[in-house]
Amino acid sequence: MPTPFKRLLYTAVRLETKFRDGSTGAGTSFVFRDAASPAGQDLFLVSNKHVVAGAEEAYLYFTEKGSDDQPKVGTPFFLQNSMFWMQWHGHPDVKVDVSVMPLSWQLDLIARDGKRAFLNPVTLDDVAPPNVFENLDVTAPVMFVGFPNGMFDEKHYLPIFRRGYVATSPDRDFNGAPVFLIDASVFPGSSGSPVFTVGDSSIGGTPALKLLGVVAAVYTQPTDGHISWYAAPTNQIPVPTVDQMIDLGVVFKARCIRETIASFHDSQRSKPNKDMQATA
Amino acid sequence: MNAERIVTVSAGLIRPPWRLIVQSEVSPTQQRFDVRRFSTLRDFMMGLLTILIVTRSDFMSRLASLETDKWQKSKHKVRPYVAERVDLLYMNRPSLEKHSFNFSGYWIATNLGHKEVSSLVHQACTAAGVPYQSIATLKL
Numbered sequence: 001m002p003t004p005f006k007r008l009l010y011t012a013v014r015l016e017t018k019f020r021d022g023s024t025g026a027g028t029s030f031v032f033r034d035a036a037s038p039a040g041q042d043l044f045l046v047s048n049k050h051v052v053a054g055a056e057e058a059y060l061y062f063t064e065k066g067s068d069d070q071p072k073v074g075t076p077f078f079l080q081n082s083m084f085w086m087q088w089h090g091h092p093d094v095k096v097d098v099s100v101m102p103l104s105w106q107l108d109l110i111a112r113d114g115k116r117a118f119l120n121p122v123t124l125d126d127v128a129p130p131n132v133f134e135n136l137d138v139t140a141p142v143m144f145v146g147f148p149n150g151m152f153d154e155k156h157y158l159p160i161f162r163r164g165y166v167a168t169s170p171d172r173d174f175n176g177a178p179v180f181l182i183d184a185s186v187f188p189g190s191s192g193s194p195v196f197t198v199g200d201s202s203i204g205g206t207p208a209l210k211l212l213g214v215v216a217a218v219y220t221q222p223t224d225g226h227i228s229w230y231a232a233p234t235n236q237i238p239v240p241t242v243d244q245m246i247d248l249g250v251v252f253k254a255r256c257i258r259e260t261i262a263s264f265h266d267s268q269r270s271k272p273n274k275d276m277q278a279t280a
Numbered sequence: 281m282n283a284e285r286i287v288t289v290s291a292g293l294i295r296p297p298w299r300l301i302v303q304s305e306v307s308p309t310q311q312r313f314d315v316r317r318f319s320t321l322r323d324f325m326m327g328l329l330t331i332l333i334v335t336r337s338d339f340m341s342r343l344a345s346l347e348t349d350k351w352q353k354s355k356h357k358v359r360p361y362v363a364e365r366v367d368l369l370y371m372n373r374p375s376l377e378k379h380s381f382n383f384s385g386y387w388i389a390t391n392l393g394h395k396e397v398s399s400l401v402h403q404a405c406t407a408a409g410v411p412y413q414s415i416a417t418l419k420l
Contacts, residue, residue, distance in 0.1 A: 041419040080312035087315060105418040109303050110311055113287050 017055035027051035028146030028192035033121035047192035058084040062117040071118035076157040128210035146193030186218040186249030217250040292415035298324035343407035
């Protein structure tokens, strides 16, 4: 049985997306079990709006569950999804970069065909309650798991952990948005990564493995740099501007996930008709 | 596509957009979910038949045969919804033929209620040997 931290290897799900213009992307999502959702409809993928927006197709990577209920490491299977963007439901606030996708139905269907995924969903019990945000100190260590720059263990199909530190007061909404910053090496591909407490052993300290939120962005600083010198009629030198990452990641707080799932269920309830059973 | 095995077809047919989810096994390690929405029933049926026709070479003739059998055995079904001749779809009502379309040599009726469409989709999946279910049975 994997250790508690190693179980998080099976929480993150790699997303490889394809867009209409032929471009591709790689991002992170993670599995969340929402016990407040109807039975059998409680598994969701969580990621960012910007990761899935416009994605025509996507591949989701899972590790197969063996007959002994353990992960068959290195034996992945893929769920290919068309019209991927359509399956996601974004947080109702356009500025909150969190999106969820119902996953239970796909796992149910593949299970009928004999496939099972080894998953370690984040549960509501794993979500950091308000007192954890209050007690969590600035500079406290955090960790996140995902696919930075699209990288992963290509032999075992497992994600990569990184660590960082809380950079702004987590019990305050940074700049009025439901976010806090982390001092960490956040790269494209990390978007959608779940951020957890590392925990400390001091009395009254922070418990480990509490979900704090979802990585959504990294602060960058535009930097001028010279590519090359060359003679031109106007004697101009091309100077490219590149965005240099300054190791400050933006984390949407975990409460945004529940808000997004609640909004998803509201949207389902507001549909006037449910599809009827087959009548033939 | 031919190498793929269609595992299930699920359809949402109460009102537009008509929804279709096709689960296929691409390989032992890869399954695919094609999730589609159609604004017209004609497009829905075209999309479904295009997917199912690759399952077997006699798919359309099997579908037409199943439809004919059902029509002939039913006291309530007044016409088949798939036939080789368009006039069989709308007997004595040629003005309604504009509501049909031709697919691979067979005519398909589209002026149907959702129950009839569901029945036709069920027949098409039976002809293809593919399990069919309503989207309502999925925990979406």
